[in-house]
Structure formats: structure tokens, C-alpha cells
Amino acid sequence: MIPLRHSPQDRSGSPGDPGEYLMDVQVLDGRNIEVIVWMRQKGDGRWHGGITFSDPASGETRRTAEILRGASEGDIWLAVRGLRTHHFRDLYRSLA
Numbered sequence: 001m002i003p004l005r006h007s008p009q010d011r012s013g014s015p016g017d018p019g020e021y022l023m024d025v026q027v028l029d030g031r032n033i034e035v036i037v038w039m040r041q042k043g044d045g046r047w048h049g050g051i052t053f054s055d056p057a058s059g060e061t062r063r064t065a066e067i068l069r070g071a072s073e074g075d076i077w078l079a080v081r082g083l084r085t086h087h088f089r090d091l092y093r094s095l096a
Contacts, residue, residue, distance in 0.1 A: 018049070026085060028092045031055055035088060039068065039076050049076050053092045062095035 023035040034056060039049030049068035054061045070076045 020052075026088055028053070028089050031057065033092065037068075037076075037080050039073060041073075046071060047073050047076050051088070051091060053088075053095065062092060064091060064095065 018038040018040040021037045021039075023037060025032050025034055027033070032055075034054040036052040036054065037049060038052060039047055041047050047068075047070045048066040050064040050066050051068075052061060052063045068076050068079050070079065
């Protein structure tokens, strides 16, 4: 499991604005990659989110579609906390 490293930014924006959560840096394919989970609440009240991978050394960013879904923000976190390093590695590679 990749622990949360940073709390989300101020959520005073509109409900549809995505919140971003910086996770611990992971070594993926020999590179230090920042893992960012983003999520937002849609108009129907359901939560959608995805994952962004950022390589500070090269400036490369890879972003998934809204692959995370849940009835609450907590549901999204349950899904994220169930992912292991190999899941993040495979997602990262699939976005190349």
C-alpha cells in the first residue's frame, strides 16, 4: 500500500472540482515517480477519480481516465488502499 503523504488542497471550490492527494513517491521502472490520486463528486452525488503519475526528473506526466468510482469519497479510498505497488507499476506502464 502506498501511504498518503499530503492532504488535499482546500476544497472550497465547486463540488465538481477535483481534489488531489499526493501519495508517497514510488520507484517505477527505475524512476522516482510521484503518485497523485484525484477525485471529484459528480452532479449525481457519485464520486469519480483517477491516478496521475509524475516524473519530476523528466517532467513527464501520465494520467488515467476516471477509473475509480464510488458512492462516497471513502469508497474511492477503499479502492486506492487496496492497490499495491505492482498495481501502480502496471497502471503506469499501461499509460506509456
